[in-house]
Amino acid sequence: MVATRRQSGKLLPPLTAPSTGDVETSDEEDPFGGYESSTDESDSSDDDFAVKRAGRKGRPAAKRAKTSDTPSKMTTKSKNKGKDLSRIVDMPLDVLFEIFGCLLPNDLLNLTRTNKMLRATLMSKQAVTVWNAVLKGRNAPKCPEDFSEPRWAYLLFGGNVCHTCGAKGIRRVDFGLRRRACASCLKEKLVVASKFGTRFPDYEPIVLDLLLYTNTGGWAHGYASNSKFYWVDDIYDMATELGKYQKDVNLRKRGAKQALDDFKNSRIEFVAANFANAQKCYKWASARAKILEEEKKERINQRYQAVEAHLLRLGHLKIDMRSLQNCSAVNKDAELTDLSWSRMRATVEAEVNKHKVERIARERKSLIDSRKRVVKDVYSAYKKELVPIQWAYHPKDEHVYNFEGIAALINDPSASNIEASHYREALEKLPSPIEAFNEGQRALLLSLVTRKDNSSDISNDIAGKAGRTCLDLATSVFRCSTVGCQLRERPLIGCQRAICHSCDVHRGQCYGYHYGFSHLQRDTLTPAFTFSDRGSTAVESLAVLLAMDAREAVPADYDRKAARFVCLNCALLSRAGIHGREALTWRDCVAHFIDARYRKNHDSPNWKLLTHDETMDIKRREQSQRDPADYDEAWSCNHCSTYFDNFARRESVIQHLKNIHGNTNPSEGVDFFYDQRRGRTPRVPVRFGTPTAIAAKSKDPHRCLRCGGSREFTLQGVTDHLKAKHKITDPVIGRDMQKI
Template sequence: MIAANLLSSSFTRMRRNPKRSITSGPQTLAGTSIVPSADSKDVDLDEEHMSDSESGSEYGSRQTTSDKPPAKRAKTTSITAGILLDDHGQTNKATSKRKANLSLLPTMPLDVLFEIFSNLSPWDIIALARTTKVFRETLISKNAATVWKAARANAGTPEGPPWLLEPSWAALLYGNVCQCCGAKNIQKLDFMILGRACTNCRKKHLVVKKKFESLFPELDRGILDLVPYTNVGGWAHGHASNSEFYWDTDVTKMDRSLNTLNHNIHRRVHGAKGALDAFRVEQLDKRNYLLENCRAWARWLSEVQFARAEERSAKQNIRMEQIKERLKGMGYLEQDLRFLYMDENAKGKAVVTDKVWSRLIIIFEPKATQARDDRLEYAMKNARRKRCAVIQTRYTVYKRTTHPFQWKHLPPLALVTLLDGFADLIGADDSVMFTTNAVEGLFEVFDTTLIQRSEELRQRLILAMQSASSSNNVGGMVSQAVPDTLQGGGSPASLVLDLATAVFRCGATTSASSSTHFGYLFGQDEVASHHCGRESLDDLWFFANFSCTGKSGARQQILSRPHVERPSRAVRAVEKILRLVALNPASATVADLDKKVGSFDVANSLRFGCVGCAMFKESGQFYRYGYNWRALVAHIDSCGSHNADINLFVLDSNQANEIKAFDIRDAQAEWTSKIWACSHCSEHADNLQTRDTVKVHLIHHHAVSDPRQDLDYVLLRGYTPYQKHKAKFRVLGPSQAASSKKNILTTMPGHAAVNSHSQAIPPAQFRFSSSSNNNKPNMYCLKCSQSSSRKFILQGVISHLRDKHQVQSPQFAIDYKPIN
């Protein structure tokens, strides 16, 4: 029993490394000399190198030999044999170390070892046989047959084919490698051919019966009657069929066996004919035996595999519960430990001892901590969601107390939740009681909070104008556009922010271009109603990776919006437009400019063109781009190829109508957006509607038969768009312009008419403003080298092009251009 206990404790190490030698001593069993019998040399228990004979693929009779087995000798070796003592009768250190490593196991008597091995399972014996060569030779010998039979009986393993050795039958049942290529973890075993093969090998070696003649044209079809077959092909994925599949090497081996027997007959060997008949009968019996027992064997194997899976699952569950109990003892909850079911380190079968736990806690504790933090954060997200809902309801009540024209100046709900007091209330932990009285207290001083934010914004705008003024030359165009009130005079500074030259660009939006319309703001009213940023309540409060509580940098950055600057190029563009329409840049407001150019009067509104923009051709028609005054400012400031002092011109009525058609289309596109509200009531305080819906509301609820914008209903866009799409107008092409001869007048008063013999002189759509007379050189030749600084008058540059460059019909903006 002592030896049995020592042996059982070694099986765990054997299974972890079955090829490792368990002894460092001599490779023979003490007191005995075992020579493997002839039957044993066909048995190979090496898991990665199983021969065909071990799987029974040859289906031949067991080999016999005429050699006599060695004479048996008495086993006189005791369990204490081989222990070395020193001169004083004490065990030396080397022997103690060998004893601790179970090196005395090979020195035990065979009858004792066999008695111990008989209590093991077949898989344990296979693992033991793979440890050392001496154990292998001993366990595959005839003397060990009783050990294998006893182990098979202990495990309830069915009896194998009579022609197959016990070790081979055990290796076939309990192995998991492909017997052809050595691929591991092959669970399917085909009892009809007594083989375990991977899918690739089955596809390669299995031959369907109907293709036998094409693959083996030299063989007789009758040979298949002697070869076992299976009904599961290589491409069937384990599904049976009515076809017969033969292993190709079984067919060739059977052919060799028959050829040998037939050759003996041809040589007239005595009894050769009877040997052939006996061989055929034997092979037929083997095949029938396999067909009769394969179903029972497969059913047993399926039950065993299911039992193994159940046992493995039970051990894994025990290990999982042990890990959970240890983590729960550290303060974690069951919902914090769900990650264990996806962690491979928790799916083992070993018992979680203190030593094992010292390794696992390093892996599991950070994950459990993260799961607990996520759980607490999720609970806080739900709490913050409910608190935001209460604030949203109260904010709607507050909006109903204000006029709809003021709603565009009110901050969005997401921004309100970040204000002082609101952010602390929403982000407080569970220990802080959240009450509606606290919310009411914040809204009692909400007017004061908004006034304070408005004053802070006004100061930032004034500072931006001062910074822009100081960055330019004193007395220059921008400096002149800033009135004395801002430069130290005594007029109210708030009037300065209403000037048309009070143009700002929001740094939180994309730089404006002719197709982008959110970047530029004109006057403090547009700035106050501009709420940049697209953060929602989910972005601010419900995402675990982002928190705006406290004084975080992200929260302060959002609260400090809009981040405006005053671009000098845009200011200079506004000044040019004001002078072009005869308004004073130092005193004209945004409302004055809108009224002058008629931005909201489609019949009389003005549109503008830019000299720097060349014509282009689409579908056989030539076009140029046109702008309303806001779009023109954005175009000049954002177009890097244009000089800030580039000349502008006013379009004629026909060209302006083409541009206004684009503006009208942009305006109509907003009619279907829910950004409209009734100005007679607070019905749409929390539910903005489309323009038509609001007009229907006015007719039915307020008896307004002809609702008018900005009187009966209001657009709560928050800003005035300057152009959403690139607007274009038609112009004459080069050939058409060359055939028309007109007198061209500049747009500025005091300019004389310039006679032209062709379209070489700029047409009306290319007029530009200038403060000089016609005798001053103000033209460049575009055909000359870029380094040339020669200047011309209009008639001079035309003559120059004809004489110097042989351009008979010079084109404006193509062959020559004005000095910017």
């Protein structure tokens, strides 16, 4: 590596380093195509390694007057000490090669681009050991025989650049074609074997057998297939090369035919060997990608740990730093320097402080929730001592949390749990705040009540009978307007029913609303009520038919009548073997008129009161059907607190009364009850009208014995037939009818 001089005795002028564009050399101008001759070293000089000093042509800069007597601490010579690399050429080659062999492949490739002398040295055949050592250090696949080591290193580690167009970010190497290519170039340059004849009709198919190929097409997004794809430029080059051999054969040159056969055989063997080697290279590339990913994660983790160490020194807690793993300033593949830390410190500390506030809020919420659980347990124990039917008239747990004495304990600023005895002392005074709460609810409902009869002398508070207020009347009909409440379409008749109402909101349904579950949950704590004018009007119209005073009648008065009605506004329909209308209870009538507010001919209520016999017939048919409310898990025993937290079905509660309390004939409302906080599942109304013809074949055929004919009925049909034609209201099987 001794630098030579020109014949004039002057050294060559210093060379500037190649531009970064040299890195993106296309495959057709491969900078590492092979080894360079050692004679090129004669064109280099020691100045190739020297640091180029910037200056300007023409007149030198004017000297400045010295303004201080203090000598400079460092002369120009001492400033440049250690930066002049020109003497590196004096080092022995074996020492240089030993140093270069410790570099990474991409660093060694970049070193060949620094100046001509280093390039000539590294591209010479003497540097083969350097390239082999570097490639072996990265467990790279063995270099093919037709490739030089520098070119092989360039293919494997030469940057993520397309060899054709120079596009960046191309990580995948197509080892079948021995090139890096972007998606655009692959789509433009690749030719599938099935379309070779169409695109190149003048070429013989034997050309494809002599070419390198890949199984990954331009539209495959990196996924291999069973098809073979060829590089279009290789097709043209191979056709030209094959044409030369064929021309010699046509000219009948000696040995031309043998040369052509040897060329084809060698190319076929070469293609097969390259395909086998490509499969090994793909496995290596996949393993290397995993290693690089692990190394990247390790570097990111080291950066995170460095940031964490800085924050710990600043007094932050490690628990507040967990979110930094998602912070873009921290989750970066770059070494953390003092400069980068100074730039990102404000952002990182703001993120840590934000999560510190959130952590404190979570811890505070967890503490408050634990206190609420204690209150709930104590409050539940208090309610279990009451008559079970009174549970519905007590505020929900969420309301109790806001009671004055309880709220002070729950929101105590201390960070410790409060003993349950303190809550018991506060809950001993519960009757007063509960009564005040219910009075507040009644006052709220009272403000919603609107009296239509303005000429009435009855006050808004007293409805007539002693102890009854207008809220107790059946005409006080409310509806829940809470968003998401499953019972918002059902009327709440009387203030007691409204006070007991609990919004039934399913959790899965809450996520459908744009403002989220938490907003709906807050709404369900205090239901939003509205007064139903249509419901009140319906009750007043029913009172007229029942000869009752709507200004005095309460819901229990209507229940005792147990009357049945039909809506004359509804059209006559033929269903379930009856041509008529639905038979409704008075509560069903109120719900029906409210639901029919958008239906035709339902502007005002128009009912028909069924006669006693008609009502008894309807009730008999109702009793033949199972009440769907019996299957609701909303029943409880009224003698114990067994079903306090887990209401059961009616049958289970009745069995409990028989087994535990010895009550063989329990009565609803006295021995057991339906939870008033829930909406009772309504019955399917039976129909009132004229029986229609029944299909000849039915699932449960019966025959009328009074007629003696062969006509078949359903059980319900033959019962109605006997009543309508033979005036038999209580038919007996075997005497009046027969099951077929």
